[in-house]
Amino acid sequence: MVQSQTHQLDQLSTLELAxxxxxxxxxxxxxxxxxxxxxxxxxxxxxxxxxVFLLNDRPQEALIRFQQTTGWLDRSISAPPCPTHGN
Incomplete structure (x- = not known):
């Protein structure tokens, strides 16, 4: 079964996997x-x-997301208010 899954993954592009x-x-x-x-x-x-942005040749968009990733990990950003409850 593992070999079958590996074969299925081999059929997908790197972008599709991302x-x-x-x-x-x-x-x-x-x-x-x-x-x-x-x-x-x-x-x-x-x-x-x-x-995904990086693989789509959109490095500036990728950088923004990577900075957000870093912010979550180093605790410099927090969750925004709930989008359905307003301010």
Whole structure:
């Protein structure tokens, strides 16, 4: 089974793998409250998005996401207010 999974992964481009990872790590709206302060989840989401931008030759967008990743990890940024509750 592991060999079959490896073969399936070999069929995908690096960009497709990064996009799949970014999709998997994106915090869904219904999980936002539960994960808004989870630094690991937030950092992983931004890092995966950064990788997708980098592979799409958009280094400036990638840099912004990598800086956000760093901010979550070094605790220099925190979760914004809930988008559905306003200010």
């Amino acid at each position: 996009q799949a990872l970014a999709e998997r790590l994106t915090i869904a709206p219904n999980d936002w409250h539960r994960l808004k302060a989870n630094r690991k989840a937030q950092a992983a989401q931004h890092a995966a998005a950064a990788l």
